[in-house]
Amino acid sequence: MVGCNDERAYLSEIISLDEELKLTGNYILFEKSIPVSTDSKIIDRARKLFEPVPLKDYSNGALLNLLDSKGYFSLSSDSQVNRKIKNAFGIILNLYIINEKVINLSIAVNFGTKILLWFGDYGKQIRKKSPFNPKVVYWGSPKKHEIYFLILMSLIGCDVLVLNTSLRDKFDNIDKYNEFSMIIKYPNELPIGAFPAQNTLEKVKIETAQPKSEKKKTEQSTQQNELDNSFLSDPAAVVKLKRTETILEEILVPLSKRSGYIGKPYPILPAYFVRYIGVPASSDDWEAEYYNSLYNLDRSLQMSGSYLKFMEGIVAPSAEESDMIPNRLIGYRFQNRFEIIEQILMAKILPQTHDELLDNTIRNTFVEIVNLFAEKSKNVNISIVLNFSLKIISWFNRYLPQLFPKGNLNNNAGIEAFNYEYNPKILFYGHIKAHEIFLLTAFHRLGCDVLFMHSDEDGDRPFQIFDEENTLTHLIRNKHNLPLDSFPKGERLIRKSTIAYSASKEIEEVIYSEEVGLFKPWQFENYVTQPITLKTTYDELKILWREPSKLRPEFKIQNKKVYVPNLFAKINGVSEELNAYWQDLKELSTAPNTRLMENVPFTKINYTKQELYHSNYLLDEQGLLDELKAVKSSHYKFGYLKAPLQHFLIMKINELFCSGLFLTSVDEKFKLKIIMTILTLDDEMLKLIEVFDYPQEIPKIIIYDNKKESFTENDSILLAYFNLIGLDILIFTPTNYRTIEHFIKPSLFDLYQLPQVKYDLVLPALNNIPTALSQKPGLLSRLFKLR
Template sequence: MEIRDNKTHLKQIDDIFTDILSPMIQREGSSKVYFYRIIGCDDEEQYLAEIVRLDEKLRSIGNYIFFDERIQITNDSSLIEQARKLFEQVPLKDFSNGAVSNLLDAQGYFSLSSDLQINRKIKDAFGIVLNLYLSNDRPVNVSIVVNFVTKMLLWLVDYGKHIAKKSLYNPKIIYWGSPKTHEVYFLIFMSLIGYDVLVLNTSFNDRFEQVDKQNIFSFVIKKTQELPIHAFPTKKIQEVQQTHIEQPTKPQQKTNGELINSNTLLLKDPIVVVKLKRSENPFEEVLIPLNKRSGYVGDPYPIVPTHFVRYIGVPSSSDDLETEYYNKLYTLDKALQTSGCYLKFLEGIPAPSAAEGAQIPPGFITNLYKDRLGILEQILQAKILPHMNNKLLDNTIRKTFVDVVDLFAEKSSNINLSIVLNFSLKMVTWLNRYLPKLFAQCNPEMSTRAEYNFGHNPKILFYGTIKPHEIYLLEAFHKIGCDVLFIHSSNEGDKPFQIFDKEMSLTHLINNKQNLSLAPFPESERLIRKSTIAYNASKEIEETIYSEEVGLFKPWQFESYLTQPITLKTTYDELKILWREPSKLRPEFKVQNKKVYIPNLFAKINGVNEDLDAYWLDLKEFSFAPNTKLIKDVPFTEINYTKQELYQTDYLLNELGFFDDVKVRKSRHYRFGYLKADLQHFLIAKINELLSSGILLSKVDEKFKLKILMTILTMDDSLIKLIEVFDFPHDIPKVVVYDNKKETFSEADAILLAYFNLIGIDVVIFTPTNYKTIEQQIKPSLFDVHQLPLVKFDLTLPSLDSITSAHKPGILSRFFNLR
């Protein structure tokens, strides 16, 4: 049984556990993929043994993805926001008409391979799955669809790379458990682009029935019994075989009869309970006294709502966002200094010094510990943690210390007792270094009071790059009752926290949209210009009037947009009429999804008129249009680079076969650095678009890609100026070529003409000889050919300035003998 189109077939087989291991070349046909879901279980022991064997073989083959009861999705909020922003302006109706697929294709999300057919298959599969989702779920608003598409897109970025690997074996997926609804769609998508998919679901909870209702996209094997979904069998074996650094030990007996374990180590006395407080304005709310915050409970058993905020990136601003950001940090710093108990880290936390290390009893290093519990017990019994002369605070410090060490052991990989001991002693040293002074500043009379006043709690600010151990100290500060602010101007700085707090339960993340390179913490306020109310009102009015939908455009409004050419098919008379029309007045012009659709012209005019004067007059009309470059001879492109320089640029190609924007702009061959940043990005984006456009007839291999790059980077200044002055909705730049000889266009000429067409520039070629010229380089289907009556050879181009329009009397003038 075969299902789907003629590019990817779904294949039914007798033994999925055997046949899924077969190379593609051995399967009947070259594009057979397997997609099975096995629901329930008969003989559990035999079934699990088969799964273990299959898993081992797939791991040995490689190109294999295993999903254990869920498909993980990135928690990088910047990537999520970047993906979601793509769809901000997309109406709900456009999700089902291919607009979203075209948008993602233009952004390069489907370009996972250098093989254009694979990328096309990815795009088509995405459209199939999106329409299946819209048909099944019938979402009522855009945000629901955006959530689905964003999730699919992020999954594709994470798991779709295997399709580009060259191997005898196509990629494989095993999903253990019962996939959620969105996961079902993603598994269908992966099957459509060429992955073998096997869903192993021992329960009868099968959501495929709600999505793939007719079993079009997958085959189902239903067993007789239902079993709960336990741990994947291979995982069970690994857990049994794994050697832990800590073996369970019997609870040790203390002298007073109290049992010792990591949860009850001398910690039965009351402590301060700290609750994570979340706020979108932490710089202001951190200054509010604890006893004024919602959720605060005082003596005798305090509950204190405190902040632990990761403030990442820079808020967007209508003014100077960098200056506003650093002035905000400066103001915050001054406000925290007035609070009385404030600790600021700007260059990390200094490691324990030799003098501090000498305060640790020497027996800690030489003692042989059976487990982590022994380390914790000895530290607590030795009383080397800071002593604050306040029972409630002392209990809280001891409990926090134990919790932080346990947390470190839980979250660390390849850990042993030596690492735990070193970490524990570093925490002891740091807590002794900072806590006594910090809390004494908040409460000068602390040692003489029976209860600790939690009205004003300490503030901790950490700015810049942070190391994993330093995060645990910040966690300790927070659990003891401090407000903690971690600040970094870029998403890069948050990566250690993304490992520490994947579930976002220990900290509150505020991820701003903009990023800046980390700069020194501000020591003074910067000068800034601020917008007036009238200015902001004017900007709002502009945004309303000059929108994509209204159709009124201000100069250079879309200079940060990309263009999409819509090359018009016209008659010769229409070509002459439309030639001087601005882009916005031509049919098919539109602005949508951060892209300007340019109705441009690309034509070749063979032969000449019977009236040669009329032919020259037409050529003059074309050539004298505003912003037009007349090329009088072909080939017209000079090669301004050597073979050595050509091959030196191969490092500019990325793993997907496209040019890296940043590397190109930094290369020594790049000479467009004087242009606006948006235009530079535009030029490189269009080069990459040309690589996969299929406009040129030549095979676009690596060498030809380098030729494309160097030809464009070294083009004549007069041609660059054509692009510089192109304000997309207005007058379209033009290239007119007069070709009257046997010499045809060179490869470099064709590259430039194809590039201009892709940008949206008008191109017309006059060929009085009727020779086949540009057709040998560019696909003939992409331009019009207009045939005039006569053929002329060696027809020299006259001075067009001397060509004038000879007025001919009309019929009525001749009839009435008028002159």
């Protein structure tokens, strides 16, 4: 029992009932809580029933089976009683696991322990020798775990009565379909004090000098009681909010096929009120799939029976509709909302269906919605409530005849005339206003399935204010957001993955993962690189030179970035055996994707000084290259490349600005030289980057410099850029002259010194150099002793 009517009469009845129940000798009274044992020994004993806990799938009856195996349900010599207790525990544990949104083994065991402690203290009532079955009264608003225990006591044969004078009732959250309890609800709320006794009645007197605010509350309560007795006492359909995560399919299931449905004589209707927000990632082409699902849902709902679709809000009442409201209601000076409701009900301007049960349900719904509006609206006054009430009346008269047409009535007149097996459907698509939410709520309380859809999470904000805790509606929040588009008028073209393709993609996700180390070609083309320039010996460099990136030390993939172990070295002088020097150079230069430069400087200047200085517009306010401006530049030559690679190349230019690779400061003039040098890059050099599949073979640049002419600043820019991308760079200088050291910090590359120095040593045709008799084994060969 929730709430109360007349306080004095109610308390008097409770006192009399308490006296009678005491005479049965089998009566428990819980006053505002169910005491739980604090004895540590008893608690430990209860917990040990769950030890050891071989429970992986605790949601599949494992907790119950564990208690049974410990002999917990052999409490009586009567096997039927024991079986009844076990079944009751099974129902409660299963109900708890179903209802809880977040649960783990620890939570489930703690709940089970508390139930065991309570049952140990109060379950023995069932074994009392008494002509009466046990009576349990709970005074107050029971908490969640207490509700489960009260249901348990009812299942094992106790009569259970909850006396909750407040309107804060949590039973609906647990016993969602009234399977285990029956609710009797009164309109008034009374603070939960001590359990009533005779002296309580003496304090309950009608004060003649009540404060105005208290007097007003009393008057309103009286008016509500009179309203309930006069208009709302007749039977009506009860609607329960049903939840689902697959609303697009479940909304088409008839009421009679849903769990919790009860038909004649007085229906209980499990109806959906779902906010479907965002767009699911249901397929590769999820955007088209979303709009196709909308289109097909709309067509299915059109064929399902009574159906209303709102795409551009709900049109406000017209002048003609407003004229149907009696003038006396508009000009009447109402004292409060109860008087507004009473006068509207007396005017009989709500739609009439000639079905008694449905008409009662419409009246009840109207009263509930007006009260809900008054409770949820801030700074509401009588005028606002009246205007809202009349708008709802106009909307009811406009839409209810469409939702509940007379053709849906059976031939038999009376309380069972309407066919409640199939309920009307409401689809609201797009932006919604506060008053429209209340109308959708009214539709739901009449038994309609209501679906609100918006492709962007911002569209749900009015509902978040209306139903912050999602108790009146069910929220489905999808992965993606899309700007709201018009409702689809046809199906879009879509590509769907075959079963084989989907299976292949799933297998690839497992096999070709960052952790496993197996990579398919170009798997990481949307990633970026981070060079890890290795410090090696000269012999080690020759071993690593032909090894792919993924087999070199320090390689890893992390946070959408491929860490590339690359080589950057300068070799001064030549070997004592000149032929061995040429053989090394030949072996290194014949590696795949290797470019050998025989002349220094090697960078072509493809821009003028004027073009260089005019390019300063490409820099943004932070002094970085603006990608959008660069793409539109007349010097931009990367437009034929894939978009991720174009973005990568520009990103690396900005990274080069801040890299600290250069000896000189990177001022604006130097930045412009970097930009123009890279944007006008020679095609053959650009191909080295194009072919770079980051975990695989690393492209390489070898420079042979045997003259006094040294590297230019443009050469150093390209070498620094290629190093930052992750390419291997090797410079042969038989003269020992300083070259790249003029521009790039020497600490950033290896310097190897061979024994002899040669001047004007001409590079021979490497094809004519004889191959070494025995090649040095590769890294894998050495690891696995293949040679």
